[in-house]
Amino acid sequence: MNSKSLVSIDDISKDEILELIEKAKYFEENPNLKVLDGKVVATLFFEPSTRTRLSFETAVNRLGGRVIGFSDASTSSSAKGETLKDTIKMVSNYADLIVMRHHLEGAARYATEVTDVPIINAGDGSNQHPSQTMLDLYSISKTQGKLNDLTISMVGDLKYGRTVHSLLMAMRYFNPTFNFVACEELQMPAEYKKFCDIHGIRYNEYKDFSPEVINSSDILYMTRVQRERFTDIMEYEKVKNLYTLRNSMLADAKPNLRVLHPLPRINEIDQDVDDNPKAYYFDQARNGLFARQAIICRALGIDPEKK
Amino acid sequence: MSNDKKELAVAALENGTVIDHIPSKALFKVVKLLGLENVDTHLTIGNNLPSKRMGSKGIIKIADVTIPEDIINRIAIIAPGAKVNIIRDFEVVAKRPVELADTLIGVVKCSNPKCITNNEPMRTRFEVVDRDNVTIRCHYCGKTVNSSDARIC
Numbered sequence: 536m537n538s539k540s541l542v543s544i545d546d547i548s549k550d551e552i553l554e555l556i557e558k559a560k561y562f563e564e565n566p567n568l569k570v571l572d573g574k575v576v577a578t579l580f581f582e583p584s585t586r587t588r589l590s591f592e593t594a595v596n597r598l599g600g601r602v603i604g605f606s607d608a609s610t611s612s613s614a615k616g617e618t619l620k621d622t623i624k625m626v627s628n629y630a631d632l633i634v635m636r637h638h639l640e641g642a643a644r645y646a647t648e649v650t651d652v653p654i655i656n657a658g659d660g661s662n663q664h665p666s667q668t669m670l671d672l673y674s675i676s677k678t679q680g681k682l683n684d685l686t687i688s689m690v691g692d693l694k695y696g697r698t699v700h701s702l703l704m705a706m707r708y709f710n711p712t713f714n715f716v717a718c719e720e721l722q723m724p725a726e727y728k729k730f731c732d733i734h735g736i737r738y739n740e741y742k743d744f745s746p747e748v749i750n751s752s753d754i755l756y757m758t759r760v761q762r763e764r765f766t767d768i769m770e771y772e773k774v775k776n777l778y779t780l781r782n783s784m785l786a787d788a789k790p791n792l793r794v795l796h797p798l799p800r801i802n803e804i805d806q807d808v809d810d811n812p813k814a815y816y817f818d819q820a821r822n823g824l825f826a827r828q829a830i831i832c833r834a835l836g837i838d839p840e841k842k
Numbered sequence: 843m844s845n846d847k848k849e850l851a852v853a854a855l856e857n858g859t860v861i862d863h864i865p866s867k868a869l870f871k872v873v874k875l876l877g878l879e880n881v882d883t884h885l886t887i888g889n890n891l892p893s894k895r896m897g898s899k900g901i902i903k904i905a906d907v908t909i910p911e912d913i914i915n916r917i918a919i920i921a922p923g924a925k926v927n928i929i930r931d932f933e934v935v936a937k938r939p940v941e942l943a944d945t946l947i948g949v950v951k952c953s954n955p956k957c958i959t960n961n962e963p964m965r966t967r968f969e970v971v972d973r974d975n976v977t978i979r980c981h982y983c984g985k986t987v988n989s990s991d992a993r994i995c
Contacts, residue, residue: 619962641958641982660956662983726986 539653539834542643543663544701549708551833552672556682558829559673559822561839566825570832570839571600577630578604579622580657581613582638586798586820587657587666591634594827603630620649627652632834653834661697666830667797668701670823675754677822678793678815682706688714688748691758691778691803693723698797699758703727706736713738714748718774720765744778750787755780757796757803757816775802782807795819858883858905860927861914866890868920869900875917875949875994876902876909883907896923916949918942919989922976945969946978950992957983966995 541547547555562568576595580588583606592602603626605611613622619642626633627650635643636657643656643663658664676682687706689699693715703713704727713731715723715738722740731738741748749755757780765771779802780794793815796804800816808814832839864872869889878885884905893899914926918940928936948965959966959982967981976989 619958620964637958638956639958639961640954640956640984641980644982645958645962645964659958660983 539836540643540647540655541665541830541834542647542654542656544665544668544705546665552669552705552708555669555826555829555833556673556676558832558839559669559825560677562825562828563822565839566828567597568839569599570837571595571598571835574600574631574835575629576600576602576632576634576831577626578602578606578657579611579626579633579635580604580606581608581611581619581642582636582658583607584636584658587636587664590820590823591655591657591666591827591831594824594831597824598828598831600831604634619645623650623654632831634831655830655834661695663701664697665701666823666827667698668705669830670819670826671698671702671756671795671797672705673826674793674795674815674819674822679753679791682709684710685753686712686714686751687754687756688716688752689723689756689758690716690744690780691760692721692764693717693758694721695761695764696758699723699756700727702756703736704730707734711736714741714752715739716741716744716748716778718742718760718770718777720767720770720774721760744780744784746784746787749784749792750789752792753789755792755794757794757800759799759801759803779803779805780808781805782811785811785813788813854932855903855905855929856932858903858907858929859909859914860904860929861902861917862899862925862927863893863896864900864902864917864921864924865896866898866900868917869902871920871994872900872902872917872924875920876913878902878904881907912943915941915943916946919946919950919976919978919992920994922989942970942973942976945981948995950978950987951995952980952983952985953987953991953993954980954983954985957985959983 578588578591588606595602623646632653634655634657637659640660640662642659643654646654656663693699762771792813794813796816798820866889886903889900890898924940926938927934946968952959952966968978969981971977971979977986979986
């Protein structure tokens with residue numbers, strides 16, 4: 536694999552994570568820098584994801600680079616049966632960097648093996664989405680002033696939610712305490728609890744989204760409970776409103792608590808939370824732009840502060 | 843059963859390879875993995891034979907063929923306790939256990955239907971994450987599989 540690619544948050548060290556956070560901060564202060572002048576970035580979205588694609592493309596545009604690509608596989612040659620390898624090889628002739636999203640797991644890792652052009656994984660099925668993790672880390676660091684020694688409560692779908700899994704793994708460097716709040720069907724998988732045990736990470740499991748959990752947290756990381764995750768639809772109907780955050784529930788929360796959500800949210804955060812200063816999910820999405828600018832510059836070996 | 847008949851059941855090899863101590867359940871997977879259906883020399887496959895250590899075992903004798911070590915080691919994923927004997931002039935000239943490599947390329951299929959390896963013309967790659975329980979992890983999608991559930995490519 537070419538070393539500038541970013542396929543999984545596991546590929547980068549603690550120092551690199553901290554470096555990316557520093558750079559994201561720099562881009563937040565200087566969002567329009569023409570450091571990508573003359574560079575072409577391909578955004579290959581084999582699976583549609585408007586939010587992520589717009590964020591990456593805005594990042595490139597604000598840095599003065601150019602974007603080529605497609606936003607839906609049906610408009611690309613993969614609809615004609617072209618292999619991923621051939622598409623990647625073809626695009627490698629044109630672009631300095633490839634940002635790709637694919638519905639198949641492992642697609643981005645494979646892409647790094649067929650080209651020397653750096654690859655940024657913008658999501659491969661339910662596997663990895665490292666730029667989401669970087670923006671989560673940046674949001675936590677920015678709102679708390681640190682990453683170390685925080686209590687993070689993860690709520691909702693902890694079984695299938697790749698964002699919580701990646702965040703959990705990336706936080707291993709920073710001595711966190713986790714609260715896992717989920718119904719029986721959507722508990723944190725055993726392999727991630729084992730990961731916590733191996734790395735000496737403290738965690739508690741709850742089925743109730745209780746004041747005790749909320750009031751002890753520095754970060755509330757909410758996720759969407761999706762109907763299609765349930766084998767028993769009655770079970771979904773029973774639990775769908777148990778993990779909804781309402782403004783009144785934040786009354787006794789710590790002053791530094793912030794509510795994060797990878798978005799889109801449906802009903803797991805009530806609209807009445809939006810005006811609470813602790814609601815941070817829209818700013819979190821904005822931080823994605825700066826985190827992605829940092830990731831793009833790392834992939835291209837560009838130091839914005841030296842240009 | 844007379845001694846003559848015993849010898850007939852498991853004929854001695856002049857030259858070739860004997861793979862012994864294969865778990866009975868894994869025997870035909872081993873046959874497939876080594877591509878033995880394409881061997882045209884004498885081939886003896888025995889299964890459900892009594893074994894003091896394993897209770898029941900399988901054995902494969904391949905005449906006049908020496909299978910390269912890296913190929914034969916692939917069976918470690920499904921038959922980690924198997925022993926390989928190399929025979930020359932009716933004598934065992936080498937005897938060793940199969941060894942599980944750190945990385946398995948093109949040996950087993952990923953059980954995740956959404957894995958890229960099941961959708962592109964490419965070789966699979968697994969890394970061994972737990973030698974004691976023979977657990978392997980897909981290099982691409984990250985799915986872990988226990989060896990007993992591994993499907994051969």
